Amino acid sequence: MQESDQKTQWQKIQQQLSYTFRTSKFYQDVLQQNSIQVDNIISYEEFSKLPITTKEQLQQYNEDFISIPQQDIIDHVTTSGTLGEPVSFYLNEYDLERLAENESRSFKLAGITKHDKVLITTTLDRRFMAGMAYFLGLRKLGAGAIRTGGGLPGLQWESIFRFKPKYIIAVPSFLLKLIQYAEENQIDYRNSSIQSAICIGEPLRTSNFELNSLGQRISSLWDIELFSTYASTEMATAFTECNQHQGNHVQEDLIYTEILDQDGKHVADGEIGELVVTPLNVQSMPLIRFATGDILTYTDTPCNCGRKGRRLGPVIGRKQQKIKLKGTSLYPQHIIEILNRFNELENFIIEVSLNEIGGDQLKILIPESFREIESLKEHLKAFLNVLPEISFEDSKTLQQLKFPASSRKPKIFYDLR
Structure with missing residues (x-):
């Protein structure tokens, strides 16, 4: 990261800290219990000494993380509950706009423009933040959204041939179900309008950014470009590949990332560690140094696409698993x-x-x-x-x-x- 970008990011971190410690009961308790003076957090070094926030704490003290009046909450969602009971999350108008901005940028990374149409095969209901984020991001970008939701391969193919979208947002294994359905029903899927897939929910690449077995199986059957993404409800941020497919770009003005070893020290470029995040510009439920439990690698070398800044490798596993x-x-x-x-x-x-x-x-x-x-x-x-x-x-x-x-x-x- 260039010095000017680092300075801008640090200013955003300080703003997020100031807001969070002023409005969040959970973090006010953290300050008191650990005898932390906010005025002493004047560099990344001091920031890295703040206590880690765990998923268990988020679950146990869920309501204490809310930093806005209840009447300002306009969207209620939950985490997927992969490692336990789902956790409630809340968003106000400001957070939904931030979500839209994040997804709009992510779609641009994958090449989507306002002239394109995109088939969304993920649910917008079931308290799912991502489904709403995809729609809001496409709306902000000005692209056309086709909201078919999950499942129903027949409806997906009918929608593809009716509206002719260039992109599809889907879980990779669901792409295989679409292919299977097409083959069983004599649908000429190879000559459809779909040229690229924004893949969610399942890893698509290996640690050296090659397509993994699942990605290879899809590509061998359907000659479309596959874009890997990584996100979670707690992060309220998505990391997406560009057309170079060399890692998921971090939008560093929206989230600060640390990749830590078992002793809480930042690992070197290319080494494996746990992703710890501090989402920036969040109002409803801010998190400071939140441990995602996801094990991965990163690189800070510039991408061949010309963008500078951090890129994350695919999730290798979850710490608790x-x-x-x-x-x-x-x-x-x-x-x-x-x-x-x-x-x-x-x-x-x-x-x-x-x-x-x-x-x-x-x-x-x-x-x-x-x-x-x-x-x-x-x-x-x-x-x-x-x-x-x-x-x-x-x-x-x-x-x-x-x-x-x-x-x-x-x-x-x-x-x-």
């Missing part, structure tokens, strides 16, 4: 990637639980009709160095587990510990 199996450390995303490489296996669920002595027990549920079991075992041994338990389930149950009615995105990993 780390699995220790027979001395080997694993993250769910690593297991998912290995299973996606085995093309004969089209559907699966991963479960981790505790065995009778309190150790991690890993089970992979696969369809009853699957016949390449020995080849799958060899594949898992080769890439994981350990062999999880393999269990058969009927296809209907697997589908229900993967797409539960209450979930806003596919659920492949179940942590039962």
